[in-house]
Amino acid sequence: MIKETVDCIDAGTEYCPCKLAESGQCLICSQCQGECFCDCLNWKGVCIYQELNNNGYKAKEGRxxxxxxxxxxxxxxxxxxxxxxxxxxxxxxxxxxxxxxxxxxxxxxxxxxxxxxxxxxxxxxxxxxxxxxxxxxxxxxxxxxxxxxxxxxxxxxWNGVFGLKNILAQNNNKCLILARGIGLAPMMPVIRKLIYQNNEINIVIDKSPFETNIAKELLNDYSTKYTEKILLDKGNLSDYAKVVIKDALNDGVNYIHVAGADILTYNIINYLNDIDRNDVMLSCCNNFKMCCGEGICGACTARFAGHKVRRFCKEQADPRSIFEGRRFI
Structure with missing residues (x-):
């Protein structure tokens, strides 16, 4: 079971407290949830309840x-x-x-x-x-x-990528990027950050279903080498992808960013489980449907075991946890 601290991408920012706190549904603050005692799930250096009180129990101005x-x-x-x-x-x-x-x-x-x-x-x-x-x-x-x-x-x-803390933890390390389709677009800020943190990056791109590598210009600007190969074969992780992952892990890589559809992320997580490498840090694209971006409309919500509802336009998560215990009916 994945154990992680609940984290809100907007906590402590100029957009906090938000409409969720105003309506008693804050992801972090127990008092904003109507509890009597302060039991903050993830302290960000700012008291959300105090900010809500100072703002007349109204949400801050939105985007x-x-x-x-x-x-x-x-x-x-x-x-x-x-x-x-x-x-x-x-x-x-x-x-x-x-x-x-x-x-x-x-x-x-x-x-x-x-x-x-x-x-x-x-x-x-x-x-x-x-x-x-x-x-x-x-x-x-x-x-x-x-x-x-x-x-x-x-x-x-800001919550377009899960596992942000794993990206920030990479300094002077070896990293593997696996990207497919439109995932090449949100891949670029991740690569930029990893380069800035002086990491050695191995990039494998599957441009399917497109005929063009849409990230080619930016990758050339960053002077970054990459390989174009097939990562998914009939809905399963390709043999080449498995070899690349295993070789990268043997070479000292302990972090993988997956930029693509959930099926790619899911297959990579299962493969890491199969080879007993649950220690590998991951980040991936947030592919949940978005509508309001504020956790109100429910388009981004998913239900998990124990009747738990998670609002993924705001809740930052570990990639493994978005699949574990998730209810599909």
């Missing part, structure tokens, strides 16, 4: 919506669009960290906003890059956006 100018649009294969837009400097700074994402407005109704992970945030020029896979009604509207038009975005949000 703002920004109208940004589109600098460039690159379209690949009719099913993926890369959008670069100019943003306020503070927003660019806030979106540098791994796991950052925004909501892009496609309609007047805010619930039609599209959650998109940040691919790159250039803080020198305040240019933010996102990659959008065209899948449904909302993302289809983004196919028609052009340079020099305005794009309306809401942010910043």
């Amino acid at each position: 703002k919506t920004y109208d940004c100018n589109v600098e460039n649009v690159i379209k690949y294969d009719d099913n993926i669009v890369i959008i670069k837009f100019k943003a306020p400097h503070k927003l660019a700074l806030d979106l540098v960290k791994p796991g950052s994402y925004i909501f892009i407005k496609t309609d007047e109704n805010k619930y039609f906003d599209v959650p998109i992970s940040i691919m790159n945030s250039d803080i020198d020029n305040d240019i933010i890059t996102v990659a959008v896979e065209i899948r449904g009604i909302k993302t289809t509207k983004l196919k028609n956006i052009n340079a020099n038009e305005n794009i309306s975005i809401r942010g910043p949000y």
